[in-house]
Amino acid sequence: MTAAASVITRFAPSPTGHLHVGGVRTALFCWAYARRHGGRFILRIEDTDQKRSSEDAARGILEDLAWLGIHWDEGPIWAPRHAAAAGVHPHSVADSGPTTIGGDPRSVGPFFQAQRLDIYNRHLDALIERDLAYPAFDTAEELDALRREAATRKETFRYRRRPGYDRDAALRRLRAGEPCVVRFRMPDEPVRVTDAVLGEIDFTEEHLDDFVLRKADGFPTYHFAVVVDDELMGVTHVLRGQEHLNNTPRHVALQRALGFRTPVYAHMPLIFNADGSKMSKRDKDKAVRRAMPAAADTQASVMAATSLSPSDLATWLADKTRQLPTDALLSIARALDLSLPEIDVEDFRRSGYLPEVLCNYLSLLGWNPGMKHADGTDLDRFDMTFLAEHFSLDRIGKSNAKFDRDKLLAFNQAAVAALPPAEFDRRWREWCERYDPALPALLGDRFALAARAVQPRIRTLGQCREPIAFALWPDDGVTFDEKAVEKTLRKGDPTGLAVLRDFLPTLESLADFAPEAIDAAATAFCESRSLGMGKLAQPLRVAVTGSTVSPGLGETLGLIGREGAVRRIRRCLETL
RNA sequence: GGCCCCGUCGUCUAGCCAGGUCCAGGACACCAGGUUUUCAUCCUGGUAACACGGGUUCGAAUCCCGUCGGGGUCACCA
Numbered sequence: 001m002t003a004a005a006s007v008i009t010r011f012a013p014s015p016t017g018h019l020h021v022g023g024v025r026t027a028l029f030c031w032a033y034a035r036r037h038g039g040r041f042i043l044r045i046e047d048t049d050q051k052r053s054s055e056d057a058a059r060g061i062l063e064d065l066a067w068l069g070i071h072w073d074e075g076p077i078w079a080p081r082h083a084a085a086a087g088v089h090p091h092s093v094a095d096s097g098p099t100t101i102g103g104d105p106r107s108v109g110p111f112f113q114a115q116r117l118d119i120y121n122r123h124l125d126a127l128i129e130r131d132l133a134y135p136a137f138d139t140a141e142e143l144d145a146l147r148r149e150a151a152t153r154k155e156t157f158r159y160r161r162r163p164g165y166d167r168d169a170a171l172r173r174l175r176a177g178e179p180c181v182v183r184f185r186m187p188d189e190p191v192r193v194t195d196a197v198l199g200e201i202d203f204t205e206e207h208l209d210d211f212v213l214r215k216a217d218g219f220p221t222y223h224f225a226v227v228v229d230d231e232l233m234g235v236t237h238v239l240r241g242q243e244h245l246n247n248t249p250r251h252v253a254l255q256r257a258l259g260f261r262t263p264v265y266a267h268m269p270l271i272f273n274a275d276g277s278k279m280s281k282r283d284k285d286k287a288v289r290r291a292m293p294a295a296a297d298t299q300a301s302v303m304a305a306t307s308l309s310p311s312d313l314a315t316w317l318a319d320k321t322r323q324l325p326t327d328a329l330l331s332i333a334r335a336l337d338l339s340l341p342e343i344d345v346e347d348f349r350r351s352g353y354l355p356e357v358l359c360n361y362l363s364l365l366g367w368n369p370g371m372k373h374a375d376g377t378d379l380d381r382f383d384m385t386f387l388a389e390h391f392s393l394d395r396i397g398k399s400n401a402k403f404d405r406d407k408l409l410a411f412n413q414a415a416v417a418a419l420p421p422a423e424f425d426r427r428w429r430e431w432c433e434r435y436d437p438a439l440p441a442l443l444g445d446r447f448a449l450a451a452r453a454v455q456p457r458i459r460t461l462g463q464c465r466e467p468i469a470f471a472l473w474p475d476d477g478v479t480f481d482e483k484a485v486e487k488t489l490r491k492g493d494p495t496g497l498a499v500l501r502d503f504l505p506t507l508e509s510l511a512d513f514a515p516e517a518i519d520a521a522a523t524a525f526c527e528s529r530s531l532g533m534g535k536l537a538q539p540l541r542v543a544v545t546g547s548t549v550s551p552g553l554g555e556t557l558g559l560i561g562r563e564g565a566v567r568r569i570r571r572c573l574e575t576l
Numbered sequence: 577g578g579c580c581c582c583g584u585c586g587u588c589u590a591g592c593c594a595g596g597u598c599c600a601g602g603a604c605a606c607c608a609g610g611u612u613u614u615c616a617u618c619c620u621g622g623u624a625a626c627a628c629g630g631g632u633u634c635g636a637a638u639c640c641c642g643u644c645g646g647g648g649u650c651a652c653c654a
Binding site: 012013014016030046047048051052118136140142147151154155156157158180181183198201202203204206207209211212214215216217219222223225226228241242243244245246247267269270272274276326361364365366368370372373376377378379380381398399400401402403404406407408409410411413417447456457458465488498519522526532533535536537543547548549550551552553569 | 577578579580581582583585588589590601602603604612613614615617618641646647648649650651652653654
């Protein structure tokens with residue numbers, strides 16, 4: 001590990017929405033690479049698109065990263081106290097990490113590009129001065145015309161400064177404040193990009209154009225801001241998605257013009273949906289649109305669940321490019337009994353995935369540690385500490401990956417099951433506070449027992465209500481599954497009903513109604529009568545839950561409580 | 577369409593750079609058995625891939641060429 005301290009990476013999202021899984025993986029790798037080499041990891045907000053950027057989105061991204069445990073050394077300051085002020089629960093920040101994330105110890109900030117306009121302009125002026133950049137006054141219509149013209153000749157349009165360009169006149173117009181963009185004079189020579197993942201890639205000059213450095217609104221373009229900031233912030237390694245590969249020669253040429261260093265580039269394979277389509281925030285809208293019934297009255301009932309007006313819904317239904325707020329989407333999905341596809345970090349969090357599992361799974365998309373267990377199986381379950389110790393550029397793959405929800409689910413289930421019970425209890429409570437605040441109140445002091453019953457039976461925290469749903473019903477609200485009743489209560493010799501009647505006094509007189517005591521009593525009862533456990537357990541299940549499926553007998557009865565259990569069994573005996 | 581990248585089981589991948597130990601290993605999914613009071617676990621076993629065609633070589637998943645296929649990108653978005 002030579003020159004260890006010299007590594008500086010950054011994650012630079014644009015704040016146009018929640019962080020999505022592709023972004024998470026990029027952030028994760030940047031973070032891990034910096035950690036691995038004892039370097040620094042910067043978070044920078046690329047908010048140069050005034051129309052699409054929002055402070056809310058920026059805050060959401062910080063929140064997402066903090067929850068994932070991807071902590072930045074430099075960048076916007078994030079602290080639990082600030083979180084509380086923003087209406088976010090302080091527990092949402094991982095316990096293990098520092099309480100405050102970010103800051104500007106080297107004074108290379110600010111970390112919002114919109115606050116760095118002076119810096120960009122300074123470098124831009126220097127380029128204009130040397131005629132390496134120049135103002136251009138073309139209108140959108142003129143550019144369109146040029147593009148169309150190129151298209152009819154079956155050529156790719158590429159903007160280059162015309163031979164007769166009058167620089168002095170252009171500079172006069174610029175100083176006069178005439179609206180214009182400033183373009184880079186792309187040198188007429190090929191550019192070779194060296195990539196740590198893909199190797200050496202040559203781009204010939206005829207495909208490189210005089211791209212825009214500063215937009216008419218005075219903001220820098222992504223290309224310009226990224227090159228300036230990476231240099232000023234000392235970024236040594238740029239890890240990003242392969243969609244940026246074709247931008248790289250532009251950045252390299254710009255760096256040369258500005259006398260900047262070229263960082264090490266590592267372009268990562270892309271992540272797609274299981275069906276090969278692009279993972280998009282619109283997938284959620286798409287899913288709801290597809291499930292939306294045609295009938296007007298059903299639509300109306302669905303809409304009642306949201307604050308939408310009929311016209312809002314109509315325009316959204318008609319225009320496939322429109323997106324509904326997540327809240328609305330969620331309520332409609334609930335009304336339709338539909339689960340939305342998870343795309344953003346927030347979606348996975350709401351579904352109840354563990355942050356460390358999401359990180360583990362995502363880091364396996366396009367990378368792997370290349371290590372085996374003693375039994376020869378591949379090492380593929382690991383935590384953030386492991387990632388930080390073993391992540392390396394040379395094990396990043398080249399081919400795109402499809403996101404496999406089943407595998408994520410399997411990882412999550414295993415991780416949930418492996419949690420110490422007290423830890424599971426804590427995590428579930430935390431999740432409930434944010435997404436199901438009514439549940440802890442409903443469960444009251446039964447929460448711990450519910451946690452115990454639920455932990456080995458769920459894949460995500462969002463599924464926790466399911467295995468213990470019976471415990472939330474009123475005692476006279478059990479609906480009996482007819483098939484179960486027939487099979488476990490009416491048939492057999494003795495019948496289930498007879499066994500129940502026989503067992504009821506035992507239950508009523510139990511000194512201790514803890515799961516262990518219940519199970520012990522049930523076992524003793526069966527042994528004394530030479531009955532198989534199923535002869536008692538199944539009738540009991542049906543009597544108190546209505547079905548043959550439930551957690552362990554002791555847990556099930558314990559959750560309902562002695563009084564409730566007796567009441568439910570009596571009711572069963574009386575009505576059937 | 578131009579340019580660029582990629583191509584091992586259904587999916588994620590190991591193996592490729594330094595050709596033989598690979599009739600290709602693991603994980604998820606799937607199928608079949610088993611354990612268990614139901615469910616969920618857990619255990620055992622199984623199906624399943626080197627895109628295709630040439631070449632180099634004693635020998636190619638591994639090196640070279642071509643074909644086909646997939647993806648990215650061609651903005652005053654990032």
